[in-house]
Amino acid sequence: MTDPIADYLTRLRNAIRAGHKVVDVPGSNMKREITKILKEKGYILNYKFEQDGAKSNIKIALKYHPETKLPAIQSLVRVSKPGLRRYTNVEEMPRVLNGLGIAILSTSMGLMTDKEARQKNVGGEVLCYVY
Template sequence: MNTDPIADYLTRVRNAIKANHRVVEIPASNLKKEITKVLFDKGYIANFKFEDNGPQGIIKVALKYHPITKISAIRSISRISKPGLRKYAGMDNMPRVLNGLGIAILSTSKGVMTDKEARTQNVGGEVLCYVY
């Protein structure tokens, strides 16, 4: 059993990028699906597909690379709030990743969103990860 499924998700994506894989398969959950949708909306992944195989299902994520230089759109993806130490941010102390060039993915009462969306909706929440 995995104690931190979000860290497992991020590690699978990170390892697939290091190995220059085009597609990575990840065990599905509702939170992982929402994180995948945010990454797709912000242009960090090329595409995704949810498949219901058995009780859990899987998420197939197509990673995005530059066509000429073959550099991944995701330079760094890191877990911030861990099971042993949760990190929360209010609307007044929302984190800025690379001075606004990256995104922080938050789990709020209004759903999973980026730091910029949380600022506009005046909500805070748990900082799941930084992506740039």
């Protein structure tokens, strides 16, 4: 596996398409931070970090609409890839669905959304879009 973030997003995408309530993902610090951002912004119900010796695991409870059963996450798009990194500054910060979605950035101040990065006046690597 050369791109763990793409693997993480693909596991979430596949679980949503299959209608699963919970998905297990191999853990890392960056995946933890992305999961925390998804929880803060209301795209997932809950998460749980499990440590088993040297291995870590993240259990993610996916969020669906109670009546229509539509998932909260409609799309997960990996932007910056290992072969082609995408960086942005504050002036050229992407807006996902005109502000309805979020872009997750890796900045010098840690992982954050595009809105937080604009407030803190920092740019960085655009990891993914979520809407």
